[in-house]
Amino acid sequence: xxxxxxxxxxxxxxxxxxxGSLLLMAVRxxxxxxxxxxxxxxxxxxxxxxxxNPTALPNLADFCNRELGTSFARxxxxxxxxxxxxxxxxxxxxxxxxxxxxxxxEAENLRNYLIGxxxxxxxxxxxxxxxxxxxxxKVFPEQPLVELPWEHEIYHQRFEFKKGLPKIHKHDDxxxxxxxxxxxxxxxxxxxxxxxxxxxxxxxxVHNDPEELRRQALRMGANIIQYAFQQ
Numbered sequence: 422x423x424x425x426x427x428x429x430x431x432x433x434x435x436x437x438x439x440x441g442s443l444l445l446m447a448v449r450x451x452x453x454x455x456x457x458x459x460x461x462x463x464x465x466x467x468x469x470x471x472x473x474n475p476t477a478l479p480n481l482a483d484f485c486n487r488e489l490g491t492s493f494a495r496x497x498x499x500x501x502x503x504x505x506x507x508x509x510x511x512x513x514x515x516x517x518x519x520x521x522x523x524x525x526x527e528a529e530n531l532r533n534y535l536i537g538x539x540x541x542x543x544x545x546x547x548x549x550x551x552x553x554x555x556x557x558x559k560v561f562p563e564q565p566l567v568e569l570p571w572e573h574e575i576y577h578q579r580f581e582f583k584k585g586l587p588k589i590h591k592h593d594d595x596x597x598x599x600x601x602x603x604x605x606x607x608x609x610x611x612x613x614x615x616x617x618x619x620x621x622x623x624x625x626x627v628h629n630d631p632e633e634l635r636r637q638a639l640r641m642g643a644n645i646i647q648y649a650f651q652q
Contacts, residue, residue: 457493458491458492459497460481460497460512460513460514460646461497461499461507461512461514462478462497462499462500462513462515462516463502463514463541464500465515465522467519468520469517469519469520470517470518473517473546474546474620474622474623476623477514477516479495479496480622480623480639481646483495484622484639485642485647488640488643489579498510501527502523502530502531503524507530507539508534510539511539512646512649513539515542516546516549517548518548519549520549520552521549521552521555521556522552531560532561535560535602536609539609540649541610542611542612543611543612544612544617544618545613545615545616547590547617550614553612554566561604561610564602566602566612567600567602568600569600570585575599575644575645575648576644578647579644580641582641585598585599586613587616587634588615588616589620589621589638590628590630597613598616599611599616600612600614608652611648617638618641620638621634622635
């Protein structure tokens, strides 16, 4: 993956919180220039199964290493919404089937992480939609969650998705949709809804998905990773 020097000068996000206030400035390294940079899984409160799809991120890391020339570690990090450790990970993935609750402090921490250069991918594993929308409203009350057009760059990275987000699992049998939150013109949250990319990333025997569906899910995942690191 060819990345500009300006990308190399953006962060693995900065540091520390003092008494409820965050100092953020970040230089995010290109995946191909990293030595075993880790993807991260977001741990949240509310009772939802944030830990769903345990084989998803390792398989996505392997796929990106093969197809994008990245050097992600296969073992991912688990990071809590309100933790300073969040700033160590340029890309954070969130999933689950149920309730999501962010405290005021957690919402502020996540907001500052995203404003400072971080990227959050949320994958609805069926059932979390009304909860995650409310939680995001707490993080960005002034920024709407909007549907991305099929022409958006996230669908046209290493792999082409001319009709937008691929449909991996049936769920409510509605079309898959990709939503986003923008901050000062930059996409900081990508929400894959009615698609279930994470199930497609898992080991084949977990859901017995056809290989072509798994391939589409992994390709879309690679696009999200590539887009997040090249902004």
